[in-house]
Amino acid sequence: MVNTKAIAGLLALSVMLAACSAGSEGETDDTSAQLEATSPAAPAGPLAATDMSTVDGTTLASFTGNAANGKLVFAQCRTCHVTDAGVNKIGPSLNNIIGSTAGKVPGYNYSAANAGAGFVWTKEKLFQFLEKPQRVIPQTKMIYGGLPDAQKRADLIAYLETPN
Ligand code: HEC
Structure with missing residues (x-):
């Protein structure tokens, strides 16, 4: 048993x-x-050059940028970027960035994602990018969450046109 x-x-x-x-x-x-x-599906590529969509639905055309205010907003970027030609810091020089092809600042070591983005930094593309960088260039190494205030983005772009 x-x-x-x-x-x-x-x-x-x-x-x-x-x-x-x-x-x-x-x-x-x-x-x-x-x-x-x-x-x-994981590695999504950059948004198309023709895609100017924003998360909040705003377009740059509805805003008038104020360069003096934009200079103040640029304080958020200055840790990593300057506007002097040829001066790369954590991020590339932003001298003449408007109208330049993404990923082409000489001497700067870009991520593959930014280097291969393949679009031109028009003012509209910058307006879209600065709202939420990781949405426009997934896998960018730019550690910046974005600037949700559309007026501030318009101001910043006005400043970047003629930095002083
Ligand atoms: C913490 C550092 C940091 C901050 C803050 C930052 N950036 Fe960047 N940025 C970078 C880095 C790093 C890159 C390069 C990204 C890559 O190679 O993936 C970059 C790339 C860029 C590019 C693309 C340049 C090109 O040649 O294609 C633009 C435009 C840009 N930044 C604008 C801005 C603006 C405007 C601000 C402020 C609102 C800002 N960044 C804030 C680090 C930063």
Whole structure:
């Protein structure tokens, strides 16, 4: 009788263990299925040159930029950028940035994402980018959350046109 009970106990234990390992196998399968489902979409590219959409739906044309106010807003950029020609800091020089092709400031070591963005920094593109940089150039190495205030972006762009 003792042996039978012991065998029954072992059987119960092995059923539990089997259930357990089936459970963890199931989880592993779920995880790899999730990875397969998400990885192809992961590295999104920069927005198209013709895409000027903004998160808040504003367009630069509805604002009049004030360069003097923009100079004050530029304080947020100055940790990483200056407007002097040829002076790259954490970020590239922003001298003559309006009208330049993205990723082309000489001597600056861009991320592949910014280097390959392939669009021109028109005022509208800057207006879009500065609202939320990671939306326009996913994987940019510019650590800046964005400037949601559209008037301030218009001011900043007016300043960047003729920095002083
Ligand atoms: C914390 C540092 C940091 C701050 C703050 C910052 N930037 Fe940048 N910025 C960078 C870096 C780094 C890059 C290069 C990104 C890359 O190579 O992926 C960059 C790239 C850029 C570019 C693209 C340049 C090109 O040649 O394509 C523009 C335009 C720009 N920044 C404007 C601004 C403006 C305007 C502000 C202020 C509102 C600002 N940035 C704030 C670090 C910063």
